[in-house]
Amino acid sequence: MNTRHDMNIWPGLSYNDPIAQRQWLAALGFGEGICVDGDGPGEVIHSEMLWPDGGRVMISSVCKTDPTFVTPTGSGSVYVVVSDPDAVWTRAIDIDATVVREMRDEDYGSRGFSIADPEGNKWSFGTYAG
Structure with a gap:
C-alpha cells in the first residue's frame, strides 16, 4: 500500500484554541x-491540516455548536x-514542544519521537509505515 495516498482515516481533535493549534x-x-x-470569536467548526507525506488531521473548537464530535x-x-x-x-x-519520548531508533526499524501539543494531545512522528 502506498502511504502517500492512504488518506482514508482522518483523526479529529478538539481544542480550546484551535487557531493556535493550527499555527x-x-x-x-x-x-x-x-x-x-x-x-463565536476564535471558534472553528471544521478545519483540516495536511501532512506532506500523506494524511490529514481535523482540528476544531471544543465550543462547537454541534458537540457530536467534540x-x-x-x-x-x-x-x-x-x-x-x-x-x-x-x-x-x-x-519548544514538550518532549514525551526523545528521538530514537526502534528494534522494529522505525526512527521517531513523541511530543505533546500545548493542550496535552500526544503526537508521535516516525518512519514506521506498517
Whole structure:
C-alpha cells in the first residue's frame, strides 16, 4: 500500500484554541487546509491540516455548536508517518514542544519521537509505515 495516498482515516481533535493549534502544526510542517469559522470569536467548526507525506488531521473548537464530535482536550494521540523525522524533530525543538519520548531508533526499524501539543494531545512522528 502506498502511504502517500492512504488518506482514508482522518483523526479529529478538539481544542480550546484551535487557531493556535493550527499555527503549532504548521510550524511542525503540516500544510494549511480549509478552516471553517464558527459563530463565536476564535471558534472553528471544521478545519483540516495536511501532512506532506500523506494524511490529514481535523482540528476544531471544543465550543462547537454541534458537540457530536467534540473530544476532551488533551485526550488524543496521533501517529504521523514521516520520511525525515530528524527535520521534524528539529522543528519541534525550535518551537519548544514538550518532549514525551526523545528521538530514537526502534528494534522494529522505525526512527521517531513523541511530543505533546500545548493542550496535552500526544503526537508521535516516525518512519514506521506498517
